[in-house]
Amino acid sequence: MALHILLADDEREFVETLAERLGLRGHHVRVVYDGLSALAEMEKELPQVMVIDWMMPGLSGEEVLRKVKAAHAGLPVIVLTGHQAVDDNGQDPVAGAFMCLTKPVAFATLLDAITAAALSSGEVRS
Amino acid sequence: MLASLKTKFFDAFGHAFEVPDEVSPERYRSLRRIMTWLMVAVSVTPLLLLTGINHAQYMRTLEREMENPLYALVRKSQASLELFLGERASTVSLIAHAYNFDELTSGTTLTRVFMALKSEFKGFVDMGLVDDKGRQVAYVGPYELLNADYAKQPWLHETQVKGRYISDVFLGLRGIPHMVIAVQRMEESGRTWTLRVTIDTAQLEELVASVGLMQDTDAFLCDAKGVLQTNSRFYGKTLEKLPLSLPPRSLETTVRHISDAEGTRLVAAYTTLAGTDLTLMAVKPATDLLRPWTSLRSELLIVLCGGIAIIVIVSHLLMKHLVGRLEASDERRVAAFAQMEHNQKLSSIGRLAAGVAHEVNNPLAVINEKAGLAQDLLSMDGDFPHKQKLIGLLQSIESTVERARSITHRLLGFSRRMEAHQQELSLGEIVEETIGFMERGAKNRGVSITTEGFGEAPRIVSDRGQLQQVFLNLMGNALDAVADGGAIAVRCAAADDGGVKVQVSDNGKGMSEEVRKHIFEPFYSTKKDKGTGLGMFITYGIVRRLGGDIDVESEEGRGTTFTITLPHMPPQSAGGDA
Numbered sequence: 001m002a003l004h005i006l007l008a009d010d011e012r013e014f015v016e017t018l019a020e021r022l023g024l025r026g027h028h029v030r031v032v033y034d035g036l037s038a039l040a041e042m043e044k045e046l047p048q049v050m051v052i053d054w055m056m057p058g059l060s061g062e063e064v065l066r067k068v069k070a071a072h073a074g075l076p077v078i079v080l081t082g083h084q085a086v087d088d089n090g091q092d093p094v095a096g097a098f099m100c101l102t103k104p105v106a107f108a109t110l111l112d113a114i115t116a117a118a119l120s121s122g123e124v125r126s
Numbered sequence: 127m128l129a130s131l132k133t134k135f136f137d138a139f140g141h142a143f144e145v146p147d148e149v150s151p152e153r154y155r156s157l158r159r160i161m162t163w164l165m166v167a168v169s170v171t172p173l174l175l176l177t178g179i180n181h182a183q184y185m186r187t188l189e190r191e192m193e194n195p196l197y198a199l200v201r202k203s204q205a206s207l208e209l210f211l212g213e214r215a216s217t218v219s220l221i222a223h224a225y226n227f228d229e230l231t232s233g234t235t236l237t238r239v240f241m242a243l244k245s246e247f248k249g250f251v252d253m254g255l256v257d258d259k260g261r262q263v264a265y266v267g268p269y270e271l272l273n274a275d276y277a278k279q280p281w282l283h284e285t286q287v288k289g290r291y292i293s294d295v296f297l298g299l300r301g302i303p304h305m306v307i308a309v310q311r312m313e314e315s316g317r318t319w320t321l322r323v324t325i326d327t328a329q330l331e332e333l334v335a336s337v338g339l340m341q342d343t344d345a346f347l348c349d350a351k352g353v354l355q356t357n358s359r360f361y362g363k364t365l366e367k368l369p370l371s372l373p374p375r376s377l378e379t380t381v382r383h384i385s386d387a388e389g390t391r392l393v394a395a396y397t398t399l400a401g402t403d404l405t406l407m408a409v410k411p412a413t414d415l416l417r418p419w420t421s422l423r424s425e426l427l428i429v430l431c432g433g434i435a436i437i438v439i440v441s442h443l444l445m446k447h448l449v450g451r452l453e454a455s456d457e458r459r460v461a462a463f464a465q466m467e468h469n470q471k472l473s474s475i476g477r478l479a480a481g482v483a484h485e486v487n488n489p490l491a492v493i494n495e496k497a498g499l500a501q502d503l504l505s506m507d508g509d510f511p512h513k514q515k516l517i518g519l520l521q522s523i524e525s526t527v528e529r530a531r532s533i534t535h536r537l538l539g540f541s542r543r544m545e546a547h548q549q550e551l552s553l554g555e556i557v558e559e560t561i562g563f564m565e566r567g568a569k570n571r572g573v574s575i576t577t578e579g580f581g582e583a584p585r586i587v588s589d590r591g592q593l594q595q596v597f598l599n600l601m602g603n604a605l606d607a608v609a610d611g612g613a614i615a616v617r618c619a620a621a622d623d624g625g626v627k628v629q630v631s632d633n634g635k636g637m638s639e640e641v642r643k644h645i646f647e648p649f650y651s652t653k654k655d656k657g658t659g660l661g662m663f664i665t666y667g668i669v670r671r672l673g674g675d676i677d678v679e680s681e682e683g684r685g686t687t688f689t690i691t692l693p694h695m696p697p698q699s700a701g702g703d704a
Binding site for chain 1 (some may be wrong): 484485488490491492493494495496498499500503506527528530531535538572
């Protein structure tokens with residue numbers, strides 16, 4: 001199950017490594033380093049899942065999330081944050097996001113979240 | 127001078143009324159002393175002044191009361207004595223001018239006149255006519271004094287100078303005390319002669335005594351040299367020297383305070399009789415008159431001392447009460463201030479910890495992903511030396527990152543926002559659930575867990591999950607603290623403000639004052655290898671966020687009690703930072 005994933009994070013070391021690991025598992029991953037680029041890249045080709053950082057220069061994660069939901073309500077967005085803690089039961093205080101995870105997140109957890117997000121939108125490409 | 131006094135006053139009092147940094151008993155003792163004495167001084171001073179004025183006025187009144195009867199007595203006696211002497215002098219003068227020398231010396235004229243005189247006026251003893259050479263040429267009376275020579279008698283000289291003379295009392299030729307009234311007559315023919323009568327001094331005594339003397343009062347006449355002219359009750363017989371100092375001559379009635387030879391205080395009223403050298407004196411001992419004052423003084427003294435004692439006692443009690451209140455209020459204020467400082471400190475630490483956790487999370491995430499990628503890459507390659515070792519190392523990195531993650535997440539948990547998970551709940555249920563988690567562990571070690579008061583406790587609005595974490599933490603700590611077979615008690619009671627108070631007590635090893643002070647700070651753990659040192663820190667953060675308070679009492683070897691108070695409703699700002 002290869003997914004089109006768009007990663008947006010200003011922490012390059014992190015986001016590039018993450019992209020490589022997802023790539024190793026057969027996913028198509030695009031990487032951007034700020035909010036505006038994330039929106040532009042999204043419009044070029046709609047991904048199946050977006051993973052965005054909550055605190056980015058330019059456009060913040062919150063604004064990106066709002067604009068994404070306004071344009072494509074069905075596109076699932078996973079929020080990664082070093083700031084906002086999330087309850088153990090995955091309760092999401094960030095309205096509209098599919099899930100909010102706190103860095104550092106276990107890779108397996110993130111992978112599960114991405115898969116779940118893709119499944120929820122019903123756009124799984126084989 | 128005034129300015130320096132003022133400065134000193136405010137130094138003393140300003141210091142006493144300053145807001146204290148800490149509550150020292152000495153400070154309040156000195157404050158109480160200063161205020162008590164100030165109040166006593168302020169109250170007693172007018173009392174003393176009043177008593178002093180009262181005393182002075184009473185003394186003055188008493189003196190007047192003592193003086194007035196004497197004064198009246200002297201005035202009355204003076205009037206009768208002056209009348210007595212004046213009448214007699216005028217009568218003698220009338221006779222001297224009505225008759226000539228020849229008429230009085232011839233036949234029985236003098237006897238006839240004297241008899242008429244005696245029948246009209248009391249006190250006459252005899253009467254005689256003295257010629258210009260001092261010889262008594264005619265005489266009527268009980269003594270053999272015809273032809274007596276008076277040329278050397280002082281009264282004759284005085285009469286020749288003044289024309290009319292009333293003598294002092296003297297013995298004269300007859301050797302008996304008497305006084306002389308003499309009038310000189312100068313006839314038209316140029317003949318000069320003197321008519322003299324003598325008066326019995328008993329008459330004077332009668333007159334002095336007739337005014338009615340009190341038992342302790344003495345009244346008498348004396349001459350200018352201080353020789354008694356009448357018998358005195360206490361100071362000697364006629365013609366004896368008066369043992370009192372003689373006041374200066376005064377025609378006005380005067381009252382003086384004098385002392386006798388023994389030092390007894392006396393009040394004396396006196397006046398000089400008009401036309402004579404005689405002084406009329408009335409004397410009364412002053413001490414006797416002061417007797418009522420002495421008894422009043424002791425009553426006054428009792429009232430004064432009683433008043434002062436009451437003032438001192440009341441001031442002492444009042445100030446003790448007031449300063450006690452002040453001390454208690456200061457203590458409360460200092461305690462509240464300390465509590466506020468403590469809360470602020472913990473809140474700052476919480477914020478700092480969250481900030482650090484956030485900053486650490488990003489690099490942790492990088493490490494995590496790098497290690498993960500390395501593992502991914504390794505798993506795709508074939509075997510090579512140390513491959514397994516490298517995989518183990520990378521897994522160790524991942525698990526260490528996981529450990530760090532759990533710490534930063536819990537740190538963030540301290541200050542994380544709390545969206546509404548609030549509901550009306552029963553603390554009893556939460557505590558029972560929590561006990562359910564621990565029951566097995568407790569049973570294995572023979573530890574009893576009892577609950578009390580949850581049935582009656584009011585339901586409150588709060589966050590169930592968070593409270594569960596709080597009780598799990600507190601009871602977990604209690605379980606760790608007690609020895610096998612120990613006891614844990616969870617008690618609940620309604621608080622004053624509609625909230626509840628929950629106490630978790632254990633009879634375990636307790637904690638030192640040092641530990642107790644730092645118990646709510648992050649990474650402060652006594653369970654060296656077991657805990658993260660964040661449990662109590664998070665518990666504190668949750669309780670504060672829920673609008674409550676947490677406090678701990680502990681005694682080493684006796685046990686520990688955590689007390690949590692929770693409001694009926696969490697405050698509006700519950701969603702904010704702790």
